[in-house]
Amino acid sequence: MMSQVASPSISALLDARLAGHSLPQGLYTRPDVFEADLDVLFRKHWIYVGLECDVPEPGDASVVELGTSSIILLRDDDGQIRVVHNVCRHRGSRLLPPGPSVVSKLVCPYHQWTYELNGELVHAPHMGIDFDKSCRNLKPVTFRSIGGLIYVCLSDNPPDDIDRLVEVMERRLAPYDIRNTKIAFQTEVIEQGNWKLTLENNRECYHCSSNHPELCVSFIDLDFGYDPQSLSEEDRADAERHQALYAERTERWEAEGYPSAAVEQLVDCATNFRTQRLIIAGNGESQTPDATAASAKLLGSMTRKDLGDTHLWGHNCWNHFMGDHAVTSLVIPLSADRTLVRTKWLVHKDAVEGVDYDLEKLTNVWIATTDQDSELVARSHAGITDPAYEPGCYSAFTEGHLDKFSTWYIERMRAHGY
């Protein structure tokens, strides 16, 4: 289109970004930027795609789609996780449909080419005696399981600073034993906005008090920044009390052997993450309507409900690990203006619905929060497409993480030649 021909290069858009401000319009809205984002941020970086508990038993498979890529997570007969591309080496047919399957071998439905669960081609009828099967195995996908969370990198040069994420999170996640959870519930919401707006929305709680009544029972927006002068005297006193409490609690948790202090790798890095153990408000146990635990059977080796919420951000996920359950959301861009958010609620693998946990109580807060966020992202994206939009300045108090995210985004695009 003429308007695109006349429009600036992606590189010029990156140049145009002002520090401390939201991104120039085109970086949120242009289809060519979307394709570049997919290539750079979702193919050449580590992304979170699922969990070991998506495929608990040998022969369990789970297909995850990302753009035009489709990958199969599966558990081999030896109990190992495997990840392969969902593309038959014959004429390219998909082997499995999206979502879960149970398989003994991977048999292409088109012409019955048959692969072992490790991807080895073992049967290719009518191809003739000279056909060399050994060079037609399914293509493997590079992956890491970090405490049960599966990250993949679709490029041949996966960034090596994933190591810090592994080191930090393996230890933090150990007590929750996420490998031995089950998925109690899953939702998919398609947000009508760019994936970076989905992420920006998640990295501030400036919007929480007026938009997330359910979440605010257990979640403390002040943890993500505030301008003391914007608060009433009473609220300011509360905020100060909370800060003191937070310092004291962190110290105590750390002393008890639970890593709690914030660790972040947000700029000047390939692999973007942040983790911190947060205090849960109110009854202090879990992100539920009354902040008490939803599941009587605690996760992993946990015996306590007062260990707060270990949050983990990535550039395509956010997660909350609590004593009784975990909530994990992953983000898959669908187009410049559509983004899939897939959320899973995890409980102990032996927890029984209706006995150990009540599903409504378990899922209430984040179902509501996710729907509210979806509305906010749509409204935000719509406004940003307007010719009258110009980048606005982030609050230095409440939106510092957005500034870092936008800065990281620019850095990564430049690192890949834009």
Place this chain on the structure above:
Amino acid sequence: MMSQVASPSISALLDARLAGHSLPQGLYTRPDVFEADLDVLFRKHWIYVGLECDVPEPGDASVVELGTSSIILLRDDDGQIRVVHNVCRHRGSRLLPPGPSVVSKLVCPYHQWTYELNGELVHAPHMGIDFDKSCRNLKPVTFRSIGGLIYVCLSDNPPDDIDRLVEVMERRLAPYDIRNTKIAFQTEVIEQGNWKLTLENNRECYHCSSNHPELCVSFIDLDFGYDPQSLSEEDRADAERHQALYAERTERWEAEGYPSAAVEQLVDCATNFRTQRLIIAGNGESQTPDATAASAKLLGSMTRKDLGDTHLWGHNCWNHFMGDHAVTSLVIPLSADRTLVRTKWLVHKDAVEGVDYDLEKLTNVWIATTDQDSELVARSHAGITDPAYEPGCYSAFTEGHLDKFSTWYIERMRAHGY
């Protein structure tokens, strides 16, 4: 796409237009032309977007979307009309949803930035003490209310020949007092065709007799031209009688103080319009199934039902002002092949449905006509996309206004650099 790469420039398409003929295919069908049309004809010219009676009371707001632009028409506490861009100056969120709202202030739902109804930013929490709110007011939109019809121009250089439209129409509309009407009914039809075909279709009545049985009860297609030799002897005699009647009636109306003669500014201008007081056929009162008034309570200061139909064309609207009601349609292009037509039926603000007017009688003719036109535009657009299409010649008798419209279109595109 290859076919677009190889296709002629917009400028070459404009050059290719033959006088007296419909436009070259690409001007109706190409996405790049559509984007150029939106920019030139809908952002750099005055367009009709709504009515004062869309926002009758202080605090009433009405959001109109045009391409990716969204504007808020509202009535301030002092009774004045305001028009601002529907984009928060923080991170760009939409302030209000499309359609009507009632507000006391404009509060962004995202982070509670709060604006006065005149657009002034009065509250921006957590932005810090040094934040200068004064440069973050909502962006105003240039507008004119012409007898209660709101025209906006989204560019910084609004064409000044709007003045002639104002001068002509303020006087013609005065007796109808459109500012003191109410919207009795509204429809939206999405036509499957280019906006220029929607306009062309509206500017000829060559298609009326075989397509609009309801309209032809009160509307006289001959007013928009005919070839005498195409008529039967009897029809020709009728046509001649009608012309004589029209001349006599116009003279009488003018003498009574009602401007009636045709005034038009259709080529060699930026602001395209035409108005004329037309005779209503049959019972002569109104565009209803039997051509009698649909509302017993006449508009404004009117005491007579025999003052015909003051029609008004713009490049994105058509309107009919009659003694008892008015019908006003505005056109918003959605894509190269989809066009929104929003039609409103206006009655006196104090008229009561079921007492003063019957809604079915009021809306019958133009609901039917609009649906019929939608079908014609879709069929026309489909044929024009065919490789076998070549521009056809307009009838010098019945399609002279289309030739002028196409000529004006070419002029305006050239005036803006194509």
Place this chain on the structure above:
Amino acid sequence: MMSQVASPSISALLDARLAGHSLPQGLYTRPDVFEADLDVLFRKHWIYVGLECDVPEPGDASVVELGTSSIILLRDDDGQIRVVHNVCRHRGSRLLPPGPSVVSKLVCPYHQWTYELNGELVHAPHMGIDFDKSCRNLKPVTFRSIGGLIYVCLSDNPPDDIDRLVEVMERRLAPYDIRNTKIAFQTEVIEQGNWKLTLENNRECYHCSSNHPELCVSFIDLDFGYDPQSLSEEDRADAERHQALYAERTERWEAEGYPSAAVEQLVDCATNFRTQRLIIAGNGESQTPDATAASAKLLGSMTRKDLGDTHLWGHNCWNHFMGDHAVTSLVIPLSADRTLVRTKWLVHKDAVEGVDYDLEKLTNVWIATTDQDSELVARSHAGITDPAYEPGCYSAFTEGHLDKFSTWYIERMRAHGY
């Protein structure tokens, strides 16, 4: 989009094709390739669009849409077939809607321009006395009726090697008298894949045994190739017996005056086709659930049910002519990833449903087969869009026709300047 700007030219994609392998990804998936395909393979080559029996009586018309083209097949008052573009010569409106109509003249619904069934403009009201109607006749479409099958070419230079198809098929089709059939049933399936995948899928029966249980009752997949070493000893013996039987049967049929041997023009040609008389398995009569005839009234002059299945391939069709009925499918590309397959079941024009034939029995096999193929094509297309796809090698035994088809495709694109 950036990714397209950076992507190779169509010519480079054609160069990249490896002999014996499926095509490079972009040739199946890119919108610019789709547009080029439509232009080259569907506008500049002969394509199959319908049947004489679509318009059995004078005044019958059938509109076929192909991309943005729309053509009218009709039967004139003298019984002759005519084919004209469905575009009014006035302002381009469609004259008739898609599908069947009955007309006495072709009257444009917009302004009543009226054409004879041979396309001659006979009435154009209000165009003035000097208007020359003679240069505004409907544009004719070049066509051939081959034994009742209508082929058109939308370009001015139709390939002349259609002559071989005519010569071969007129004789083969004569006994079936397709001109005197009626359409007993018709389906339209939109496959979620590129049209070349639809064709490739049709040109091999490597996928039949595991995907088409209904078809395999009467259809012999071995006829389209096999690797003897892929078969069990028993199956190999069966295959050898079948080959001997096929040779014997072909010789007998030919001796009886029924052309049966394979004739093909698949590479080094413009007009791509193949025909052969195939043995029907099982009861040997027809492609029905039990391989017996579905219609008691045989086609044309046929008196025997043991004359097998005369199959005919084109680059946009496949057909099976049997003693009691025929099944004919045509392919219309809708976009790079969507393809329409329109299938018609033909019986003797005097056959009566419920008396001479049972509709369920008649249609069962190919309704099931078409649905199964649609699923396979969708799965194939999805996998081919994956960045992990790379062209795979065709089986030399079972996919030789795909290799020829891909080779022909490359040849034709090059012949037209790519």
